Amino acid sequence: MLGAIEAGGTKFVLAVSDNNLENIERISIPTTLPQETFAKVFDFFDKYELEAIGIGSFGPIDINKKSATYGYITSTPKPGWKNTDFLGKMKERYNIPISWTTDVNAAAYGELKKGSATDEKSCLYLTVGTGVGGGAVINEKPLEGYSHPEMGHILVKPHPKDSFSGTCPYHKNCLEGLASGPAIEKRYNKKAETLTDTDEVWQIEAYYLAQALMTYTLTLGPEKIILGGGVMHQKQLFPLIREQYRELMNGYVETPDLEEYIVPPKLSDNAGLTGCLLLAKEEL
Amino acid sequence: MLGAIEAGGTKFVLAVSDNNLENIERISIPTTLPQETFAKVFDFFDKYELEAIGIGSFGPIDINKKSATYGYITSTPKPGWKNTDFLGKMKERYNIPISWTTDVNAAAYGELKKGSATDEKSCLYLTVGTGVGGGAVINEKPLEGYSHPEMGHILVKPHPKDSFSGTCPYHKNCLEGLASGPAIEKRYNKKAETLTDTDEVWQIEAYYLAQALMTYTLTLGPEKIILGGGVMHQKQLFPLIREQYRELMNGYVETPDLEEYIVPPKLSDNAGLTGCLLLAKEEL
Ligand SMILES: Nc1ncnc2c1ncn2[C@@H]1O[C@H](COP(=O)(O)OP(=O)(O)O)[C@@H](O)[C@H]1O
Ligand SMILES: Nc1ncnc2c1ncn2[C@@H]1O[C@H](COP(=O)(O)OP(=O)(O)O)[C@@H](O)[C@H]1O
Ligand SMILES: [Zn+2]
Ligand SMILES: [Zn+2]
Numbered sequence: 001m002l003g004a005i006e007a008g009g010t011k012f013v014l015a016v017s018d019n020n021l022e023n024i025e026r027i028s029i030p031t032t033l034p035q036e037t038f039a040k041v042f043d044f045f046d047k048y049e050l051e052a053i054g055i056g057s058f059g060p061i062d063i064n065k066k067s068a069t070y071g072y073i074t075s076t077p078k079p080g081w082k083n084t085d086f087l088g089k090m091k092e093r094y095n096i097p098i099s100w101t102t103d104v105n106a107a108a109y110g111e112l113k114k115g116s117a118t119d120e121k122s123c124l125y126l127t128v129g130t131g132v133g134g135g136a137v138i139n140e141k142p143l144e145g146y147s148h149p150e151m152g153h154i155l156v157k158p159h160p161k162d163s164f165s166g167t168c169p170y171h172k173n174c175l176e177g178l179a180s181g182p183a184i185e186k187r188y189n190k191k192a193e194t195l196t197d198t199d200e201v202w203q204i205e206a207y208y209l210a211q212a213l214m215t216y217t218l219t220l221g222p223e224k225i226i227l228g229g230g231v232m233h234q235k236q237l238f239p240l241i242r243e244q245y246r247e248l249m250n251g252y253v254e255t256p257d258l259e260e261y262i263v264p265p266k267l268s269d270n271a272g273l274t275g276c277l278l279l280a281k282e283e284l
Numbered sequence: 285m286l287g288a289i290e291a292g293g294t295k296f297v298l299a300v301s302d303n304n305l306e307n308i309e310r311i312s313i314p315t316t317l318p319q320e321t322f323a324k325v326f327d328f329f330d331k332y333e334l335e336a337i338g339i340g341s342f343g344p345i346d347i348n349k350k351s352a353t354y355g356y357i358t359s360t361p362k363p364g365w366k367n368t369d370f371l372g373k374m375k376e377r378y379n380i381p382i383s384w385t386t387d388v389n390a391a392a393y394g395e396l397k398k399g400s401a402t403d404e405k406s407c408l409y410l411t412v413g414t415g416v417g418g419g420a421v422i423n424e425k426p427l428e429g430y431s432h433p434e435m436g437h438i439l440v441k442p443h444p445k446d447s448f449s450g451t452c453p454y455h456k457n458c459l460e461g462l463a464s465g466p467a468i469e470k471r472y473n474k475k476a477e478t479l480t481d482t483d484e485v486w487q488i489e490a491y492y493l494a495q496a497l498m499t500y501t502l503t504l505g506p507e508k509i510i511l512g513g514g515v516m517h518q519k520q521l522f523p524l525i526r527e528q529y530r531e532l533m534n535g536y537v538e539t540p541d542l543e544e545y546i547v548p549p550k551l552s553d554n555a556g557l558t559g560c561l562l563l564a565k566e567e568l
Contacts, residue, residue: 121429138423145405145505146507150505150537151503155495170534219433219499221431248439
């Protein structure tokens with residue numbers, strides 16, 4: 001049996017499946033303080049004879065095996081969670097193999113193995129929601145270097161019509177600072193989901209996302225780019241992003257047909273959890 | 285015995301070594317038209333009983349195994365070389381395993397195994413010369429997705445003091461368009477190597493390179509960034525780049541000490557060829 005935790009800042013989704021990934025039980029618990037949250041995690045998993053667990057966590061997290069704080073959630077602003085030894089707590093309770101990566105790496109892995117990138121060896125998963133975060137799978141392995149990617153914080157060029165200064169506390173007008181849901185809300189003083197009919201909003205949004213995707217293609221060359229998260233529920237963004245991407249790239253690098261290349265997640269909300277289960281299975 | 289080709293737009297460097305990478309013979313030939321150049325390559329390698337060959341080529345090249353033109357140099361402006369079946373010609377002549385990647389991926393691989401990144405599993409190699417090109421090794425394998433990285437063409441923000449419009453025929457003011465040797469030369473009407481004492485030149489250059497390095501770290505998270513190529517002979521660039529990188533990143537992502545993180549190639553001009561030999565050896 002396999003366990004999975006998709007650990008988000010708002011909620012933890014926990015699942016147990018058999019070794020073929022068939023669902024056995026699944027629950028969602030709010031992310032409160034660590035002690036309380038872990039107590040619920042233990043309650044849930046204690047009922048089963050697990051062989052391995054896969055964790056995809058919100059971050060930043062320490063994925064550097066050489067580091068003294070490997071397995072920690074590190075500098076998060078989320079109250080109580082800064083410097084939490086997530087993996088350590090789990091290992092202490094369950095003496096089984098546990099895989100540890102970011103929520104978005106897990107989602108990318110899920111999409112590669114069971115979602116919209118199943119014929120590929122690499123893909124990139126970008127979530128555009130409360131934050132902007134990216135994960136990737138390269139050669140069928142989650143991308144992890146000295147630290148995990150923080151693709152949401154790359155710099156982009158301001159749109160000529162956009163004078164908004166950005167919301168990122170670290171970089172002001174990085175991608176997340178200009179294109180996250182809260183950035184849209186702050187720029188227009190309205191929630192992003194209420195702006196569906198204002199074309200300019202999505203033109204500007206697409207301009208930033210297209211720049212970022214161009215950078216990811218030039219740097220990583222993924223075989224598929226998958227865009228998820230709340231803001232991407234605005235489906236009209238997809239053609240706008242593809243159009244601006246085509247213009248910016250100007251034919252420089254070959255990609256598959258853009259309709260096939262820049263796509264929504266096939267597993268929708270299950271990408272992360274599926275990835276966690278698959279990564280658990282890899283540990284067997 | 286192992287063969288290696290570091291195929292550049294100006295010259296091909298050819299080498300034969302024993303299986304411990306001890307040099308047996310090495311020559312450099314000018315890159316003229318393909319037929320003439322390959323005749324010289326064959327003359328050189330025909331003398332030996334090779335077991336495998338590693339090629340690191342100038343590009344763009346097709347590294348997509350599913351593609352009909354896998355192994356080709358594709359859209360290069362270099363006269364005569366467009367759509368050249370490089371790997372095909374080699375395979376026709378030598379019925380042995382041949383590895384095929386970009387010059388900069390080979391250099392990154394050489395630096396990872398024998399150069400300044402020997403304790404790591406990933407690194408990025410950026411050359412700043414006639415063009416700006418990047419390669420990377422991730423999980424000890426050259427980075428290759430749908431196509432190879434073209435890191436030199438990412439977009440950067442113009443420096444406030446820089447009104448130069450850029451030289452890239454595709455994107456005007458991408459990194460290569462603003463920071464390559466010819467871009468410096470065109471901006472100041474003087475060869476880059478003659479501008480050593482003009483501080484502003486290197487401040488601006490460092491500003492662009494620091495932005496690019498920040499993007500690479502956020503996207504790929506390499507454990508080491510190695511900067512080579514003619515322009516990087518200006519050693520005063522290293523501290524300037526580190527300083528601006530630190531400022532831009534603003535503590536967001538952990539990296540090793542920047543003196544250790546952003547470094548020149550330890551193998552200097554041998555990085556590429558060493559990488560090719562190592563990749564040939566991997567084929568055995
Ligand atoms: N249908 C929608 N259209 C546009 N924006 C949306 C939509 N749904 C949610 N958002 C925005 O996305 C953000 C929430 O992102 P979401 O991916 O749902 O959660 P989280 O990132 O916290 O996991 C909010 O800023 C919200 O305004
Ligand atoms: N010492 C130097 N300082 C600054 N620029 C240099 C120096 N040496 C070469 N360059 C510049 O680098 C470019 C050549 O790059 P190089 O890496 O030597 O060759 P290539 O990129 O063609 O393989 C030229 O534009 C040249 O002006
Ligand atoms: Zn930021
Ligand atoms: Zn360019």
